[in-house]
Amino acid sequence: MGGMINCGGRMLDLSGGAVIMGILNTTPDSFYDGGVLQAGPGGVDLERALACALGMIREGASIIDIGGESSRPGAAKISEQEEIARTAPLIALLRQRSDILISIDTYKAGVAEAALQAGAHMVNDISGFTFDGQLPAVCRKYRAGVVLMHTPVKPESMQWSTVTNSGEVDIVERVRLFLARSIAVAEEHGIEGIVIDPGFGFGKSVTENFRLLDQLDALLSLGYPVLAGLSRKSFLGHAISPPNGAIPPPSERLAATIAAQTIALMRGASILRVHDVQAATQSAAIIHAMQFP
Structure with missing residues (x-):
């Protein structure tokens, strides 16, 4: 689903095909790249982080998504100040250093406001406006774009994707209903730039994740662009693990990630949130090349 997304007065153009959101975590405990940008206990190596961001921009990222608290299953909460x-x-x-569109990956109103004041234009909320009731007002105040994601539980209570289904109601319908409610909150606050995210890996079984991927286009009926965050997720590791063997770690899930991202694009995703920008950019370019007149 193409079109223009208003992010604090900055327009994100989705009319020319899918765009890439590069993941930049300043956390010590994220599931794949935790600690990479740390400079001693509690600190962030700003120059190294900047170089990483500029590298992703050169590789084709249209958005840099910066996060300071891990949302992996079981992750500990940190204070707004930290x-x-x-x-x-x-x-x-x-x-x-760049006019790139910057997203802050947070569900906390105070963190979002500080980020928007510092130069961000988008808020990527894993809770879809359900964890912090003050966040919609902050997004409205700064006319920020928002990514509204589905999650049934907070990270500290979450488990890694398992082979067990988590409920009787179909996962696609559960996600659709949740996101419809999140969209309603955003619209009530006059927020214009809305993107939706089904929340792959967040409180969902392996089967549910793949069902969501297969039926991703069902979410297009909600009327907003879809973001797919599939990069190196554990449910992909389950799918590629050998019989009775160990699940490959995130570092060995790149090929599986590219396959899943390609499927997401073919099912209508407009934005890919990724660790590996160059590979995702090339996948998007191939899908776009197939859409010739």
């Missing part, structure tokens, strides 16, 4: 310290200075530095 999350701001991990993200706002980097956002300000990147804004000085």
Whole structure:
């Protein structure tokens, strides 16, 4: 689903095909790249983080998504102050060096406001406006674009994807109903730039994740662009593990990620949230090349 998304006065153009959101985590404990940008206990290596962001931009990223608190299953919560310290200075530095659209990956109103003041234009909320009731007002105040994601539970209570189904109601319908409610909240607050995210891996079984991927186009009926965050997720590891063998770690899930991302694009995703920008950019280019007149 193409079109223009208003993000704080900045327009994100989806009319020319899918765009890539590069993941930049300043956390010590994210499931794949935790600690990579740390400079000693509690600190962030700003120059290294900036170089990483600029590298993703060169590889084709249209959005840089900066996060300061891990949302992996079982992750510990941190204070707003610590999350701001991990993200706002980097956002300000990147804004000085690039006009790239910057997203803050947070569900906390205080963190979002600090990020938007520092130069971000989009808020990527894993809770779809369900964890912090003040966040919609902050997004409205700054006219921020929003990514509204489905999650049934907070990260500290979440488990890694398992082979067990988590409920009787079809996963696609559960996600659709949840996102419809999130959209209603956003619209009630006058938020214009809305993107929806089914939340692959968040409180869903392996089977449910693949059912969501297969039926991703069902979410297009909600009327907003869909973001797919599939990069190196554990349910992909389950699918590629050998019989009775260990599940491959995130570092060995790149090929599976590219396959899943390609399917997501073919099912109508407009944005891919990724660790590996160049590979995702090339996948999107191939899908776009197939859509000739």
